[in-house]
Amino acid sequence: MSTSSSKPERNMYDDFDIEDPSLSTRFEEVMDDLVARCPVAHSRIGAGYSVINRYEDVRQCAMDWQTFSSADGWQLNPPEGTIQILPEDSDPPYHNNWRRVLNPPFSRPAVRKLDAFARKRAGELLDALAPRGECEFVADYAALLPGQILFEQILPVPVDDLPTLFEDIDIFSFGALEDRGPAFARVHAYLDRFLKDRQGQPPKGDLVDKIIAGVELNGDPCPWEDRVYTALDVVFGGLATTTHAMSAAIYHLAAHPDVRRDLLANPEYVTNAVEEVARLYAPVVAPARTVTTEVEIAGVPFKAGDRIALNFASASRDPDACTNPEIFDIRRSEIIHTAFGVGPHRCLGEHLARLEIQITIEEFLKRIPEFSLKPGTQPSYESGQLRAMRDLHLVWDSST
Numbered sequence: 001m002s003t004s005s006s007k008p009e010r011n012m013y014d015d016f017d018i019e020d021p022s023l024s025t026r027f028e029e030v031m032d033d034l035v036a037r038c039p040v041a042h043s044r045i046g047a048g049y050s051v052i053n054r055y056e057d058v059r060q061c062a063m064d065w066q067t068f069s070s071a072d073g074w075q076l077n078p079p080e081g082t083i084q085i086l087p088e089d090s091d092p093p094y095h096n097n098w099r100r101v102l103n104p105p106f107s108r109p110a111v112r113k114l115d116a117f118a119r120k121r122a123g124e125l126l127d128a129l130a131p132r133g134e135c136e137f138v139a140d141y142a143a144l145l146p147g148q149i150l151f152e153q154i155l156p157v158p159v160d161d162l163p164t165l166f167e168d169i170d171i172f173s174f175g176a177l178e179d180r181g182p183a184f185a186r187v188h189a190y191l192d193r194f195l196k197d198r199q200g201q202p203p204k205g206d207l208v209d210k211i212i213a214g215v216e217l218n219g220d221p222c223p224w225e226d227r228v229y230t231a232l233d234v235v236f237g238g239l240a241t242t243t244h245a246m247s248a249a250i251y252h253l254a255a256h257p258d259v260r261r262d263l264l265a266n267p268e269y270v271t272n273a274v275e276e277v278a279r280l281y282a283p284v285v286a287p288a289r290t291v292t293t294e295v296e297i298a299g300v301p302f303k304a305g306d307r308i309a310l311n312f313a314s315a316s317r318d319p320d321a322c323t324n325p326e327i328f329d330i331r332r333s334e335i336i337h338t339a340f341g342v343g344p345h346r347c348l349g350e351h352l353a354r355l356e357i358q359i360t361i362e363e364f365l366k367r368i369p370e371f372s373l374k375p376g377t378q379p380s381y382e383s384g385q386l387r388a389m390r391d392l393h394l395v396w397d398s399s400t
């Protein structure tokens with residue numbers, strides 16, 4: 001994007017469109033160019049918005065929730081009928097009330113206790129794949145594991161409901177655009193019913209009880225709907241994001257045998273590999289905020305009501321935060337990135353996501369140390385405010 005010959009048809013500086021389909025194939029190029037040349041990009045789509053691209057600006061905006069509010073929602077141009085998710089679409093103090101309820105099962109020590117279970121489930125999926133010599137990794141593994149862990153260990157739903165729930169979550173995450181709204185509505189209706197059913201049962205001491213108990217909103221109990229929106233945020237926040245990150249990890253190791261062999265010889269670098277996956281493959285690209293008062297960002301004036309997006313994906317590739325940011329380097333001494341966000345909305349599930357990505361790398365390499373992309377294939381992506389790998393075809397020699 002930096003030379004005239006490679007310049008995109010669309011002017012991504014003052015006619016940016018985060019939903020532009022070409023972004024999925026030129027993602028890195030566009031992100032790097034925005035960091036280098038365009039600290040604030042402007043879009044005319046919908047009501048118009050600006051995108052903040054450099055690390056320090058993104059970090060400061062994400063910390064300053066008073067000036068950059070989340071209350072109008074994370075989507076830049078939400079489709080008709082979009083409903084709120086909580087705590088994402090809220091500000092402190094209400095936001096903090098929900099985080100206090102949600103944080104404990106996602107804390108580092110709580111997540112560490114899930115290691116054995118997650119490894120067992122990952123192993124079962126991979127044991128079924130290994131003798132086949134090929135797979136479509138997204139559908140055969142990455143779309144399955146995060147739900148198995150979330151719904152069996154943290155937000156337990158009846159096992160019989162899982163196939164339908166998985167199907168709707170899959171349609172919402174990867175289906176045709178027109179099918180996504182109805183799939184979201186079905187998961188919303190399911191969670192509403194599920195929470196109501198559980199309300200009539202004796203408490204089990206899990207996160208579901210805590211969500212049902214709710215929190216205070218301006219001194220009163222919060223409305224019932226907010227409890228459903230909170231369950232929705234946990235479900236949608238945690239599945240497609242981690243599916244993408246796990247797929248990206250295995251894609252990177254398939255496409256870069258040097259990194260794969262380095263990791264096989266030096267497994268102690270796996271946690272760095274996890275950070276590099278999150279940093280460079282960025283499942284959450286750019287959530288929105290609303291400006292609440294007159295303010296300048298990178299010298300550009302904003303007024304109350306303006307919509308902006310914090311480009312976590314580009315900020316993680318800013319050379320001011322990370323030396324040689326385009327390189328996937330498992331030997332970095334310090335890995336600074338914004339892949340899990342910054343400030344009060346920092347990802348609830350970051351420790352769980354890290355665990356799942358790490359286990360995926362370790363358990364996959366244990367069973368299938370040598371593998372590659374299926375000849376003639378490349379993964380396809382969807383890029384918008386979230387990024388998702390839709391398919392990843394792999395092959396390996398299963399006869400040895």
Ligand code: HEM
Nearest residue numbers: 087088237238241242245284287340341345347348349353
């Ligand atoms: C690699 C996987 C993941 C990535 C890259 C990721 C990234 C992020 C980012 C960047 C934010 C901040 C959004 C903002 O500032 O507006 C966020 C928030 C959130 N994430 Fe994650 N996430 C991942 C996995 C998970 C998991 C596993 C869960 C839970 C099961 C989860 C649940 C949430 C929730 C509930 C929020 C909203 C937090 C709040 O508003 O306080 N995420 N995530």
